[in-house]
Amino acid sequence: MKLPRSILGGIAAPALPIAGLGLPIVVYLPNFFANTVGIPLALVGVIFMLARFWDVFTDVIFGIVADRTRPPLGRRKFWILLSMPILMVSVWLIFNPPDGVGVFWLSLWLGILYVGWTMATISVISWSAELSNDYDERTRVQAWYMGFLMIGLIAVLVIPALIEQVGGGDDRAKMQGIALFIIILLPLCFGFALWKVPEPKVHEDTSEEWTRVLKTMWRSKPLLLILGCDLMIGLASGIAGSLYLFVAVDALGLGKGASLLLLFYFLVGCFAVPLWAWMAKRLEKHRALAGASVYAGLTALLFLLVPAGSMIFMLIVTVLNGVTYASARFLLKAMMADVTDADRMESGRMQAGVYFSLLTLTEKIGLALAVGVPFVILPALGFEPRGEKTAQGIQALVLIFALAPAILHLLAAFILWRFPLGRLRQQELRERLAAKFGA
Secondary structure (H helix, E strand, C coil), rough: CCCCHHHHHHHHHCCHHHHHHHHHHHCCCHHHHHHHHCCCCHHHHHHHHHHHHHHHHHHHHHHHHHHHCCCCCCCEEEEEHHHHHHHHHHHHHHHCCCCCCCHHHHHHHHHHHHHHHHHHHHHHHHHCCCCCCCCCHHHHHHHHHCCCCHHHHHHHHHHHHHHHHHHHHCHHHCCCCCHHHHHHHHHHHHHHHHCCCCCCCCCCCCCCCHHHHHHHHHHHHHHHHHHHHHHHHHHHHHHHHHHHHHHHHHHHHCCCCEEEEEEHHHHHHHHHHHHHHHHHHCCCHHHHHHHHHHHHHHHHHHHHHCCCCHHHHHHHHHHHHHHHHHHHHHHHHHHHHHHHHHHHHHCCCHHHHHHHHHHHHHHHHHHHHHHHHHHHHHHHHECCCCCCCCHHHHHHHHHHHHHHHHHHHHHHHHHHCCCCCCCCHHHHHHHHHHHHHHC
């Protein structure tokens, strides 16, 4: 049965402020704290990497807690409501830091921000996975969420450009604009979801011992394959995202045009969401995503051919590469929703929170390594944004930016092709679950 658009819009609405927060953490904030605030690049890389690992730790703990608690408001709605004040305060302080802040201040508020983000994202994603048990409808739910996420990403790219055009604001003004966008949307979008979207009833066997539940997860081939793929794609996306501005500005000399290029990248990714949803329905999710990963890997190599100063060439390659941006981000979630069916059949538990915390765990490990490792290596190779930029350093920057994502995407495609849980297998699981639990 198809879900009404009011519910789809409700569950997708939180993606707007979530996207407004997620993109700057990878693309803008490391650059902002290194170039504007003045914290050394290597230290910025280490702080953001450690903060991601802290985020990974809180994701897993929270996923377990959220699945096991039964607050009166609902095990998903309660935590979403609680996350709002944490996010609103920490977002303002991170995006609008006082003068003279250092390592301790950045580490503290980045850590607090990630706690609120964990509460919000794990709850919303788990909630979305529980709204339908149909193989293709799950893709539709995640496509709606991804569509709203892409709109939020585009808005975050437009805000700095508008501030620049209207008043020629500096980087601090741009970050303040993004912060206000997030803070205004958080209560509006989260409130709309709490109002419009029902929370499904929990049907599970609570008598199962934890040892068996953990063994079921460890033995799950579909789970391990998804996590491996997610790690590869998260690492690839993180490297590309964290180095993009450096490549566009420092290696290619495109200056302020870099923000416009990113806007086109995400616009193409947004418009391509229906394409990948259609491909998933025709080919099944894992095959569609395998094809997308091969395409992403091959187009990443085209960045090696872009000559310095060529805005048109860079735009063409960026657009070609951007076609697949959204594919993994919603298809992997739809696939993980199917994996929770297999887990529930074996363990008797409804634990989407745990499974989606593992999915965000591997993605965030990839993103953490993507910021931390290149930012530490590049100064040793002769690239320092506020200092020396040798020809060797520029060459190393471009090679890491293009080759690493290409290899990682191709590895992800290899992993995906072996995924065993397709449409027919999921339908069989739903029939068995209906017979066992009545829902």
